[in-house]
Amino acid sequence: MTYSVYLRMNEKLFLRDPEQSDLGRRIVRQGILLMGEIGFEETTFRKLAERLGTKEASIYRYFENKHRLLVYMIAWYWQWLDYQVVYETNNLTSSREKLERLLPILLQRTTDTPATPNDIDLRALHNIVIREASKAYLTRHVSDDNREQLFKPYKDLCGRIAGLILAFNPNYPYARSRASSLIETAHYQSFFMENLPSLTDFGGEPNDDSLLEFLRHLLFSSISDGKSKG
Amino acid sequence: MTYSVYLRMNEKLFLRDPEQSDLGRRIVRQGILLMGEIGFEETTFRKLAERLGTKEASIYRYFENKHRLLVYMIAWYWQWLDYQVVYETNNLTSSREKLERLLPILLQRTTDTPATPNDIDLRALHNIVIREASKAYLTRHVSDDNREQLFKPYKDLCGRIAGLILAFNPNYPYARSRASSLIETAHYQSFFMENLPSLTDFGGEPNDDSLLEFLRHLLFSSISDGKSKG
DNA sequence: ATGTTAAAGATAGTATTACTATCATAATTG
């Protein structure tokens, strides 16, 4: 039996809660597919409306604009990831083991998901996060958006990871920066691997986990104490 | 006496070389100021033209579109940085020292520039790189742009840094990824520090160099051999 | 001086985008 998680989203992210209606859910789900296919810039509410057999005005009733829809999707992803981290590290005692489990989650290398997220195409969403997530905050209105707590899920996830890092090494002084840079590195290295491979050392073959090993080495070398391990 | 460096740019980046005419140079220089002020999305050729006392059609004679202008500015920055790295590490024998010198360059913490770059506002350009550089490659046409060598300056800089890393530790297996992630980390941590400080451990006071220390620790812990140093 | 070429100015026009407004209709709820 599979469970389904309902993630309660910040109300500032939408005009009308898309999870409360059929059209709303289709906007999000098909929006993920469309944006995954053609990218953020090429995506328009008109194209999405056509795909849904509705009109752009209807989509505007749910989301103020395309950027808010992106922020919504990304926020959903971070909340989902946070949930996955909690689930996967639950009952583990070793803080190293917890961090080990974290890495494949960040790279979406996990096969068994703890619960099926209601028809959301996770692979498409993960690709959107890799290619478009930075566009959610690299704007002139970051500060306003931040004030409205739009980035809280990302901060929460970073906070969670920073906690794991501090559990591993309470003396490490850069836990939050280490957490945010771990996430970001996972994503643009994935992007580079796929699109600008000469910026990486990874071949990109399906079962090549050199990126995972890179992240593992990078993480543990930085948060381990300088002395040889006892 | 100050010298002035002329950076030869890839011809694919423009329709007409902006360095060869007064209008062209003003497009680039004022473009940097405008984009630094209002950001990439808000920048239009119309606004830039007004600022220059010309018409948008004139700007289109130099650059195919706004994205190409961005790519040009970013490419110029990477070439400039590469030059700076070469200049600053010249005559140093210690590879550790070379890497040490690299870090403040990446953060634009260097006071003495080796040569004055012809009226280019480096501070504004650095801010553009922090906020907008990823938009140069996070597009649907990365591969086409890459084929046209538009990202060569970035790759060259990464290659240069990877070389320094390998000089420091010839056995390190992820030199290129380490180089690209060093650059990227420097930039989005700068952005976070300024705009989403809770994602970092840095206060952001003018003379606070905790970001520099973070990068230094992150870099050397990862590329040093696992054994205690001899 | 004159003719030629190239750069820039000026004006206009088009397709698309990112919305906003309004009104009708269908579905839901009380």
Next chain:
DNA sequence: CAATTATGATAGTAATACTATCTTTAACAT
């Protein structure tokens, strides 16, 4: 059955991202 709410349908606007064309100006060559 009445009232409310969601959606559909249509229209319209201001701005954007260009393209085209024609004129003026400047440079340069003979």
